[in-house]
Amino acid sequence: MLRKNDYRQSFSRHLTSQTNPTIHNLNPRANGNHYGSNRPCQPLDSAVTTYTILNKQDRHVLGSLLHLKLTTRNRTGSPRTCGGDFFQAKLFSPKLNASTAGKIVDHQNGTYSISFLLGWTGRAFLSVTLVHPREALQGLRKVRETPNTGYLFNGTFYDHKEVLDEQKCYSSYEDGFDNEEDYCSYTKPKANVSFWCRRPKKKNVGCEQLAFVVSDLASKDKYDEANGKLLNEEEWLYFRKGQYFQVEIAAEDGMNEVIVVQKELVSCAKPLGLTSGSIRDAQLSASSAVPGYEAHRARLHGQRAWEPASKNTSQWLQIDLKVPKVITGIQTQGLWGGMVPAYHLMVSDDGQTWTKGSETFDGTEDGISITEEALAPPVVTRFFRIFAAASDLPRLRMELLGCDQASQFRDNYVPQTFLHQHGPPPGLPPCGPNLPVSQSEGYFYQDVWYSTACRAASWLTRPYVETCLRNRTVLLQGDSTVRQLAGELETLLGARDHYRCQDYKEEVEGRYPESLRLYVWTGPIAVCQKLDKKVVLQFRFHHFPVRAGSQVELANLRTIVYKLNTIHPGENAVVLLSLWAHFTDDPLEQFEARLWAIRAAIEKLHRRAPQTLVIFKSPNVRDQLYLSKVLMSSDWLAYDMWRRLKEIMAGLNVAFLDIWDMSACHHSVPQLHPAKEVTTNAIALLLSYICPM
Structure with a gap:
């Protein structure tokens, strides 16, 4: 098991100055939304758990809030007295491609408040889903906090001619990893990046010859077996789909829809x-x-x-x-x-x-x-x-x-309307750092996202993108979800005035034999203007862990801290960071340590170049097709990491590109890389942070 003292000792030189020790608490919080609690409580029964609309009306007014009360009950039908379950809720109108996510508050007494902003007129339907009961969250925490039960790695030691040796590698610290006779350390203390491999067994092969790392993706059954030893029979029960996992909750009185009209027609x-x-x-x-x-x-x-x-x-x-x-x-x-x-x-x-x-x-x-x-x-x-x-x-x-x-009214129809029909509602602040808490992040209407957190663009045209990014360097670093945004931004810029001035895929072509199956999507990928060669867009993967089924070249990786330290005053840089998809199965404290190092680098950057805009992109909901994916990549794990990231970055002049609700309420099938309707709207929102309205 992860021991905090062992972990801190392995990073003592850096954690001492860049980590706030008071936040390193592996016990979940008992207050707030979806944090969880360890108080004894009877298990939830989804069949008798219900919600009801508190402010029932025949017609609801456009722009008002709809309030629900969710009451959880146990197997006897009695109300529970504890919270800590993970729900998702949305309001949607399929014929309008309109939807919004509900804001959920856990009262820690078995009841939850859910509120929706009514952003469009017409008939809208309610959906409340139990994603995980509190007992499943306890199981997820147990698996997460046990090092190296999820993705493992295989390291290849190479001399540019042949494979010298192959050994197991690990992204989470365990007892014994400090023994240099048995393990090679590839940790980056200044960035709090952790990685270890077993020392090569063959003679004359040293730790420095580690060249490639690949995820051990083929061992899903092995992971199931390992996690099966961690969770007992009762804990496994709470991952049963249709009973405790991804269960649709019924309305107590059958009322699961509302009608929204303009104020004058209420x-x-x-x-x-x-x-x-x-x-x-x-x-x-x-x-x-x-x-x-x-x-x-x-x-x-x-x-x-x-x-x-x-x-x-x-x-x-x-x-x-x-x-x-x-x-x-x-x-x-x-x-x-x-x-x-x-x-x-x-x-x-x-x-x-x-x-x-x-x-x-x-x-x-x-x-x-x-x-x-x-x-x-x-x-x-x-x-x-x-x-x-x-x-x-x-x-x-x-x-x-x-x-x-x-x-x-004119003609034969009262115009279909929505809150943003004539532009953002008055009073919304410009998109940027330190936004006030809003009742809702926004809503989809005809597959266009309208932000209710800040004044955001709801359109994307090539001239708008080019004008916004002119004379800027946009650095995107993180996982493949931010690479997806980089690719779509490149497409929007067009090939006529821009070209790829750097492409790792082209750089390594022919450098290694095809049998290595090199992973070429770690970047760097850069797009330049044709006239002045100025880089306006660049993507790089974050450092380990990288969950890839092909070989990742170790020498090509750069930490986020390293890249932040290379930004110079006057560069007019914008930085978009995304850290979540490759960290969900690592102990939370390890993820937090990396965040504290990134925070310190941002503080240094803002002293050096105070106008640099740093934006953190949120996770998105994703597919949960089989149990191993749930245990290693549950939406709750990603949601909990986003919560901690925002807490650690509090007080900094950074912005948060929150697309969680956007992905959670959209009608497309949840997946790691969201549908184009989601990513296009995410880019429009991103540009509103770069070029505030």
Whole structure:
């Protein structure tokens, strides 16, 4: 097991000056969001854990907050009295490609508060997911804090002609690693980078001849076996998918959706008269009707219903409202012996020229229940028709919801709207360091991210990118998720005015035999302007650990501390750092030590070049396809590292590019390298930090 004294002793020369010893506490915090707790508590039962909307309304106002209370319960159905579970929540509208992540607060008493910013109008659905119960988090911590149970490494000792020896390598300290007779140390004390390999067994092969390192990715079964020895049978239980892992939590009262409208339409949801009879029989007509089931019988809760004489999709029911009205919703009901299938709508100002709505609505599941659909956007019309979208419309009773405010709107539709329709809301600060805490990081609308934390661009054009990056040196260092952003930035800059002025892949071509299978994506990769050769974009991988299935050349790696120390005054540099994906299975204290070294380097950089902008990019949610990946790369592990990183960097003049919520709420499948819709919006947000609005 990791021993703090052993670890500190191995880095005593540097940790003493650059690490705050008071934060090295392996016990999780018991307060705050998702920190966890070790108090005895009965296990959570996801089947009886529920949430409820606290501020229920028929219509919610655009820009307001939706508040939920999540109550966890044990197997007897009794409320639990402890927290420390890991949940994720989102609000989404699939037809609008709109979504936002919920802000979750753990009250440490078995209840959680979840809040959502309502950023767009229309119908939106709730999703609350139990990712891990507290018992699973205890298992994750046990695995993480046990050194070298995740990714191991194979080191290749090489003399530029042939492989001399191969030995196991390790990224986490264990007892005995200080024994120079058995191990070679490749630690970088100034950067708190740790790495060890077994000493070569062959004669005349020295530690200095280590040339390549590759991840032992083929040993997943071995890792399962190793972790199986760490976790007991009960602890394994809490990683069972569908019961304790990635479980959708139900709404207590079944209410898992909301309707959002503009403020002036919040009360525009009154029955327009089909049920009360204020809409007269003569105002209803139909393409055809079965005797006794004529058009005027299509009234909610009526004794009979409208039933067309022909069973096809050209049959319709029409309502003449006499004057244009705003229609915000429709309620449908079947009748015994028949239900309402899916349907679509048409509207007209004169009863002659009709406009078909783009949306298809669900019908009813039986002949008794009432289904209400919100029209997003609402329509302004006098004539209203309902058509079957399926083969028939057996029996229909209905009511229209709306109001008489038609004069406020032009054309046939109330415009679909969202908070940023006319630009960022007033009061948002420019993107940059030391932003105040916000109720929400932002929301997607039609796959465009709108930040509610700061004034951010929601567009990306080549001229905008070039103008923002002109005369700047942008250094991106970290893992492949920031390399992904570098690649997309390179594409946006275009090949006409820019070119790759440095490419490690080209530099090493032919240097080593193909049988080595060299990993060529560690960088450096640099993009220069063609005219003045100025580097505007450069990517490098962080130093060990590097989880790669191909050989990583040791001599090509540079630590983040080293790169920060090479930035000169007047360079007009921007630094984007990403540290998470390759560190999730290493002890947290080891990760923290590296962060303290980076903090010290940033402090020196800001004394030397105070205008240098340093930005930390957050993790993103990722795939959790099999148990080993969960144990080594759980979203909670990444989330916990991001929390610690922000705590350690507190007080520095650095910015945080937080794309966690962006990736967590988007409709794409979670993966290590997010979908292009996510990364494109991440770049737009990044440029808003570099060139504040």
